Amino acid sequence: MDALSTTLFWLDYAAVAVFGATGALAAAHRKHDIVTFGFFAAITGVGGGTLRDLLIGAPVFWIQRPGYVVACLTAALAIWLLGRRGWRFRALLWLDALGMAAYAVVGTAKALNLGVHPFTAVVMGVLTTAFGGVIRDVLAGEPSILLRREIYITAALLGASVFALLTGFGVAFWPAGIAGFFAAFGLRACALKLGWSLPGFAGGEDDGA
Secondary structure: OOOHHHHHHHHHHHHHHHHHHHHHHHHOOOOOOHHHHHHEEEEOOOHHHHHHHHHHOOOOOOOOOOOHOOEEEEEEHHHHHHOOOOOHHHHHHHHHHHHHHHHHHHHHHHHHOOOOHHHHHHHHHHHHHHHHHHHHHHHOOOOHHHOOOOOHHHHHHHHHHHHHHHOOOOOOOOHHHHHHHHHHHHHHHHHHOOEEEEOOOOOOOOOOO
């Protein structure tokens, strides 16, 4: 395994664990049991990467490496042991922002590393980021991130695009990855702190059109 593959491997683990924690936090918000904690964590942690691998024709990353699922379950157990905490919803938002930024870069990097066209690689980065969160929100009975006007998918798109663009210009993985991560996380953080959102369609039903 070369240095880039090793880096992607560990970043993938970190992103999966963080997204797993957001799944467990969503279960905590609904006061589910420990089994549901683990299920939410696993499906959220590996869902986006599974879709990415299926679409680009790569071996599904967690099938031969069950440590990914173990990382999700460990994150779920950690959230369970924390017990009742009033800050968990805010933690969910910020952990999700970190996971989103990391996954946007990791998903794009994995696709590029397999020779996928840069445009498609960016799409894979966004799908890697979004799909696990979509499943989590549906299972938790929350409005899907795709149906909310808050800036989330846009942040993932920005991070993935910055990484792919810099890589295309010959920038090394780490500088490009750090730039992509902070672009995605910075935009999402501004949205959370300042209430930024995208404008809705002006001609919708609420306007009487």
